[in-house]
Amino acid sequence: MTRHIRHAAAFCALLLVALLLNASRIQVVQAPAYDDNPANRRQSIARYGQPRGDILVGDRPVTGSKDTGEQLRYERTYANGPLYAPVTGFASQEYGTSFLEHAEDSTLSGTDPMLSPFPLWSDLTRAQNPGGDVITTLNAAAQQAAYRGLGTRTGAVAALEPATGRILALVSTPSYDPESLSGNGPSVTRSWLGLNEDPARPMLNRAVRQTYPPGSTFKVVTAAAALDAGVIRHVDRPTRSPDPYTLPGTTTPLRNAAQGCRNASLRVAFGRSCNTVFAKLGVDVGVTGMAATAQAFGFNDTGLRIPYPVSPSSFDTEVDRAQLALSSIGQYNTRATPLQMAMVSAAVANRGQLREPYLVERTTTNRGATVSTAGARPVRQAMLPSTAARLRELMRGVVEDGTGTNAAIPGATVGGKTGTAQHGIGNTGMPYAWFVSWAQAEDELEPRVAVAVVVEDAAAHRGHISGAGVAAPIARAVMAAVLGS
Structure with a gap:
């Protein structure tokens, strides 16, 4: 009898061990699969069961959370949603996240282990931390000036601090209110479909996700290349450039909109935006x-x-000489985002050094303790310091005596370059109006802001569209806002 009891006890012990092993297998080995199963709503319920952390501009949050009392309890709210949409993106219970809401989701949702004072304990207990906050580099006054300046036009503005790479403004129009996508009801579905079917593409972040032919603003890059290579040794000497200039290997003449470009010096050609001179220099x-x-x-x-991805700007490296000539004046396959052209202007302003742009200053816990900071950004020498000094001089001339006088700010030193980029089949599309610039307050040693503005649909007669008339005033407003901050 005793032997049978021992056998039964051993069998029960074996069953208990098997039960524990199976529970461990489910809880540890198979847990990720269950967590990721679409039928498991516990993750979503937990994710939206607490307020999301905030995105801040300066010391003011531009996001919030609303208690709906439903199973997915908290929905995202936005202050001045259209103004900051290219920065925040959206956080939707139905359609996920975008831009900063996506790139910093682990902080905002509270899933980043660094938000917990005891990360290992949180992992073991699967406890959820309160959402942390993301402090941006934006200058609120500059952001508002850019948004007001663009108004009802289609376009974008990017502004940087040259010495650090901090993004001071990032605006795209037309815009939209991200709060219309926050929940999961029928109105959210209608908003999503309407925004995606809108031919104006309000959800497109034109400042960092749309590339344009940069037109004459690219001549800053071509001038830098010519000066660095020694092709140009003196900005006031003739460049031996014909007008018109026959594209190499073709019979196609390239002409200028301005007069006096034949054999013009670099200074004159830069101020008058002579296509022939810069095509030949390239x-x-x-x-x-x-x-x-x-x-x-x-x-x-x-x-x-x-930290979210930026569409790459492109300069075609597999071109013949005729295509190179057109590429060197910002046409053919040359494409740039507004952020990229702000980087060009920032490098000129920063003695030829280019700091990698960034949008997040630091992240914190919900109690304000710093979790991470941007730190020093990588730097590269885009051109020789002497070349940058010459280009600053040339860009100052454009604003003081040339086509960019609409960007002048009393009491400040401003440099700029206008551009009118052709596009479409046979260049039949409405030209894009560009302006790139930098500004330095009279009591400061270095420029404090670099800006790029592009306007797609300038409300003017085609022949009157120019970066000087359309884009330069917007750049001036942004620069003045930064200098006045």
């Missing part, structure tokens, strides 16, 4: 030299993140 520098300079400014960089 050919004289060569594909290798032009590509190296463009890439030093950030073109062809597929890894740029701010």
